[in-house]
Amino acid sequence: MRRPVEGEVHVHYGQIYVESDPDSFGPDLAEAFAGQSGGLCGAAVPGALWLTTGLHTGDVGFTVEVHDQAPPLDAAWEDVVEVSFRPRSGSSALVRWAGEDSWELDLEETDYRVRYCAKGMDEADQRDTRLDHEPQLDCYLLQFWPAPPEPDSVLRQTSAIAAYWHDYARKQPPPPTPAERAEAERLARLAQEQADEERRLAYERWEWGGHLRK
Template sequence: MVYRPVEGELHVHYGQIFVESDPDSFGPDLAEAFAGQSGGLCGAAVPGALWLTTGLHTGDVGFTVEVHGQAPPLETAWEDVVEASFRPGSAGSALVLWAGEVSWELGLEETDYRVRYCAKGMDQASQQETRLDHEPQLDCYLLQFWPAPPAPDRVLRRTSAIAAYWHDHARKQPPPPTPAERAEAERLARLAQEQAEEERGLADGRGQ
């Protein structure tokens, strides 16, 4: 059985859509999202988040999200296809438009998923940049999830020039920090915060 929490047209800004599972986060930046990846359309380098790139800069795109119980077949109609791994950081994963304007709950469990992001019409949409309300649809996308163990991201199909550009951009990014490096950075940030709070407390005491 296939669950489709999103199906229709979504309004994009700056060619970006996100999946977020941390309610206190506004998502990763571009370099973080694609760090160490071979594909540049679905950035999954930051735990609990996905950065999804569209050909259209501004306007409505066709967009469907599917949740499967196992890997679905890859349809031949899709021109550009990438896969990555994703594990939600909470039970509240959502598809989120730029700046958090609108979101849709995805109903994902806190487990490991494989993600397949399929695209069609990216070059035409990229060349036009903006789609007005009365104009026909230029590009459309399919985002699929199914349970699977973590694995490296892959480019399964590349047709458009704009996808090739973003793949090249991703491959130039440095690898993401290891779990140990991330934990050390968080520890240093906590220490700095504690020190700043202690210094404020001392300053308040001297001012009394």
């Protein structure tokens, strides 16, 4: 077992992420939790995880562990969910809001089961913001181990704020199928190509005084 992250990390807007797609800025909230039963670790967009915290702004305790097999679940954790995750590149990182900081996780490009454990979420949610001199309010453990994909699950739910986010996730429509995602990407490429061509023609019209070459 190794721990690429251990200590405190800064969160904003009650969120932090795992990102592995170099061509993406990460999912939005609804995309991340589409079709899930749990609302603390959004894994509906391939190659990304959206991690929800009780604290809105400030430092939270945060540990990331990478295991060879499923670790035992400590009874001390109050809220626990599991999802499946596969990195989309050889570079996976824990990333702060707006990319303000990141921690490399060194994950292989394989299928993982991910367990996200939380403690103190309600107190942190009620306090909203933690200042530098104040004691820690909430802490989190994010664990990875190789495992085939399976649906997400809620293993333990104690806090009211976790219940709120689970309810939010269950109201989201299912994510697009691989075929639907591929079609959306194809249409986006066509739109980009059309925009590039329109810019090229506009530049030619400007360059030749409004008259295109024949």
